């Protein structure tokens with residue numbers, strides 16, 4: 001008989017097991033976050049990992065994913081939490097070597113090198129860990145599926161079966177996911193829907209700095225950024241981020257400005273540099289590193305139309321120093337001042353920090369968390385801050401220079417063209 005699709009009701013499958021309940025009578029599932037022991041990770045997660053949750057950690061090859069997760073299970077095992085690290089990419093001997101270096105050798109930490117999902121589920125039943133790392137999800141395969149290891153189907157199926165395991169047992173599951181620059185099909189994109197939390201680990205390979213962010217988090221906000229430093233003994237907390245970002249600063253050089261920015265809730269001082277150079281290209285080069293390229297283009301247009309500072313025939317390079325990534329409109333003023341300073345050859349005062357969003361009309365606008373930004377500037381020894389006009393609540397020890405417009409700020413900073 002020919003199968004008819006979409007005609008008539010589905011065949012009966014027995015009575016439902018689910019029961020609709022008034023929401024007020026439902027018991028709170030209690031997403032209690034337990035601290036991981038790594039402060040910067042707890043900051044990003046809003047407290048720590050939730051039991052029964054599944055987290056995917058994505059990042060480019062060699063950025064430090066295995067290091068971070070081995071440290072996390074090491075920290076859990078140090079508190080007596082039974083932990084299992086499943087490596088599909090490295091031998092147990094290799095992982096042991098890294099664990100030695102990270103100081104992660106504890107009785108409660110178990111290791112296995114395995115890629116078959118049914119075998120891994122068996123090991124989970126044996127070890128009964130409270131926290132498990134799968135490094136990486138791309139290496140897993142389920143032999144009962146016909147598709148090849150690493151294929152989208154395999155990755156998605158293995159992940160959803162691990163999610164099912166996590167929910168049934170209340171186990172915290174951490175998955176490593178590889179991302180390529182192109183973002184391969186079997187990469188974390190397919191997985192983002194099935195997991196509770198997606199963490200992104202990145203940084204500049206040439207600097208030790210690593211940034212951890214959540215792009216999805218079912219148990220909290222995704223605004224906080226974790227700052228870690230890769231060292232021989234593993235990833236360590238950056239104790240004084242502003243100090244780190246300003247450590248190589250050379251004063252008295254044109255094209256440099258310090259912005260009092262915020263990343264999540266954390267105030268941060270970062271040096272931005274600009275270089276304006278004669279171009280012999282038909283379309284002059286625009287290069288932005290660690291600052292938004294669209295924002296840079298906008299600022300160059302505002303400089304030209306509202307401040308009489310023209311760079312249309314020049315190459316312009318702008319960057320945030322030290323591998324920082326500034327995603328804050330409050331950095332506009334510092335970027336624009338750095339460009340103006342580079343063009344005129346006039347350095348900004350070395351005790352000046354800047355903060356303010358620049359509007360298309362050339363006006364300077366208020367930014368969030370201004371008091372926190374200025375307190376951090378004062379703490380780092382800055383004596384003056386160029387801020388938008390309406391600024392109130394000025395911390396002690398800091399002279400504020402209020403500017404209604406970018407043009408006025410350029411004059412206050414003494415970097416206007418003669």
Ligand SMILES: Nc1ncnc2c1ncn2[C@@H]1O[C@H](COP(=O)(O)OP(=O)(O)OP(=O)(O)O)[C@@H](O)[C@H]1O
Nearest residue numbers: 059060061062063064065066067068230231232233
């Ligand atoms: N002895 C060491 N001292 C300092 N840093 C080291 C040492 N060994 C490794 N590293 C750092 O660790 C990084 C590799 O970390 P890890 O293996 O955790 O990355 P990964 O993201 O898991 O990489 P993959 O994608 O290859 O699995 C290296 O790029 C290096 O920066």
Ligand SMILES: [Mg+2]
Nearest residue numbers: 065066067135
């Ligand atoms: Mg690895």
